[in-house]
Amino acid sequence: MKNRVALALCLALVAARSLHVNAQTGMPSGTPPTPLESLQLASSRPGQPVDAPTASGRQDSTQSSDGLPKWIGLGAQYRGRVEATRGLATVGGRDDSYYLNRLRLDTTLTPSPWLRGFLQLQDARVFGYGTGQAPRSHANSVDLRQGYVEVRRRSRAAVTLRVGRQELSYLDQRLIGTSDWSNTARSFDGARVIVAPAAGITVDGFAVRVVRIEPGRFDRWRTDEQVFGAAVTSDRMRSKSSVAAFLFAKISDVVEGESGVRGDAAIYTLGTRAAGTLPRGLDYGVEVALQRGHAAGDRQSSWAGHYRAGWLIPVGAPMRPRLTAEMNHASGDRDPRDGRRGTFDQFFPTNHSKYGIADQVGWRNMREVAVGLELYPVRAFKLLVDVHRFDLSTIADGLYNAAGVRTVLNRAADSRDVGREVDLQGTFTLGKAWTLSAGVSCLLPGRYLEQSSVARTMWTPYLMWTAKF
Numbered sequence: 254m255k256n257r258v259a260l261a262l263c264l265a266l267v268a269a270r271s272l273h274v275n276a277q278t279g280m281p282s283g284t285p286p287t288p289l290e291s292l293q294l295a296s297s298r299p300g301q302p303v304d305a306p307t308a309s310g311r312q313d314s315t316q317s318s319d320g321l322p323k324w325i326g327l328g329a330q331y332r333g334r335v336e337a338t339r340g341l342a343t344v345g346g347r348d349d350s351y352y353l354n355r356l357r358l359d360t361t362l363t364p365s366p367w368l369r370g371f372l373q374l375q376d377a378r379v380f381g382y383g384t385g386q387a388p389r390s391h392a393n394s395v396d397l398r399q400g401y402v403e404v405r406r407r408s409r410a411a412v413t414l415r416v417g418r419q420e421l422s423y424l425d426q427r428l429i430g431t432s433d434w435s436n437t438a439r440s441f442d443g444a445r446v447i448v449a450p451a452a453g454i455t456v457d458g459f460a461v462r463v464v465r466i467e468p469g470r471f472d473r474w475r476t477d478e479q480v481f482g483a484a485v486t487s488d489r490m491r492s493k494s495s496v497a498a499f500l501f502a503k504i505s506d507v508v509e510g511e512s513g514v515r516g517d518a519a520i521y522t523l524g525t526r527a528a529g530t531l532p533r534g535l536d537y538g539v540e541v542a543l544q545r546g547h548a549a550g551d552r553q554s555s556w557a558g559h560y561r562a563g564w565l566i567p568v569g570a571p572m573r574p575r576l577t578a579e580m581n582h583a584s585g586d587r588d589p590r591d592g593r594r595g596t597f598d599q600f601f602p603t604n605h606s607k608y609g610i611a612d613q614v615g616w617r618n619m620r621e622v623a624v625g626l627e628l629y630p631v632r633a634f635k636l637l638v639d640v641h642r643f644d645l646s647t648i649a650d651g652l653y654n655a656a657g658v659r660t661v662l663n664r665a666a667d668s669r670d671v672g673r674e675v676d677l678q679g680t681f682t683l684g685k686a687w688t689l690s691a692g693v694s695c696l697l698p699g700r701y702l703e704q705s706s707v708a709r710t711m712w713t714p715y716l717m718w719t720a721k722f
């Protein structure tokens with residue numbers, strides 16, 4: 254029933270859309286960027302579109318050429334992806350190929366310069382998924398992905414308040430992000446307030462609950478967990494540099510402690526990030542996060558870091574070659590029974606392509622070094638080659654995948670060497686609306702995985718097309 258009503262609504266929106274002649278250029282399916290989000294310095298990757306601005310600001314209420322009042326904006330985004338996995342031994346050696354289909358329809362209402370409403374419906378499906386019930390990250394038929402009201406006050410300190418179902422994306426999305434690579438992606442229910450007290454300074458806070466994807470029924474927020482946070486960012490646009498400090502908190506009603514006792518949990522992540530460009534084509538990004546708190550009587554004590562350098566060599570050369578080198582690490586739990594939780598909690602990240610595109614490694618109990626090359630053989634074609642080496646932080650804890658799930662645990666192993674991954678990705682931009690991208694990753698198991706009976710080389714090719722109207 255829910256599907257039929259929502260589908261009818263979708264069709265009506267599509268019909269209205271087809272009448273909408275003067276398409277607003279770059280109308281995305283996301284939310285408008287804050288200064289915080291728009292500073293995605295040299296870190297955008299295929300499959301992680303950076304939000305573009307939506308229609309906003311003063312609009313009169315006269316009708317546009319398509320018959321719709323000008324304060325109504327419509328948009329749509331389509332994304333399809335063929336994905337295959339070969340040798341995915343960490344979850345049982347399943348080989349599969351399937352097609353991920355996603356349609357988003359947006360309506361933006363701007364009845365006055367200080368008031369904006371945004372509604373986004375999403376239909377996410379998977380075809381040909383052969384290994385049992387499709388995970389919630391793949392399929393969720395027509396549902397409300399975003400629906401919020403935004404009030405802006407433009408005075409000496411600009412204030413924006415957004416209440417409702419919305420995307421959240423902070424800094425490099427290593428802790429709070431939309432996870433857009435996932436077919437269903439992520440949104441939150443709650444409130445966010447953004448204050449700009451001075452030029453280049455942003456204070457941004459939120460209190461939300463994550464939306465639980467529920468195929469076949471209306472998605473509702475998680476009742477057993479709350480997420481709070483605040484970030485202060487200083488952006489210097491001229492040098493394209495940004496420095497931020499943040500505090501994110503996750504409060505859970507019931508978790509299980511190391512001794513098996515159940516109780517509530519409060520995990521606090523305090524961190525800082527700096528990113529920017531330097532002379533001679535150099536750029537950098539550093540993020541460090543420290544975690545404290547408690548979980549069912551255990552003490553949380555963990556930390557993680559990210560360090561990246563990029564070099565455009567030489568500036569102005571053909572194909573714009575850029576070399577990157579990076580290191581990432583996150584603490585693990587050194588003793589499963591000492592009442593101290595050492596495994597870093599990655600919260601709600603956008604992890605795809607951050608620690609390899611095979612998504613077999615998350616920001617938990619890990620160490621990584623990676624080098625990459627970025628090229629533009631032609632202007633509309635971007636090519637990326639990345640090589641990663643992964644190790645565990647401690648053998649006492651296991652391997653966690655991009656979703657944060659522990660997939661391998663082998664305390665008897667004598668090596669922390671998880672493996673090496675080679676990623677090749679290409680993105681072709683076709684006009685303003687279409688993007689075509691393809692990639693393949695190859696994960697070669699290291700000694701740790703071999704000793705854990707995960708000896709197959711894993712291949713994950715994909716082909717993806719995206720259209721935005």
Ligand SMILES: [Ca+2]
Binds near residue numbers: 511586591592593595
């Ligand atoms: Ca422990």
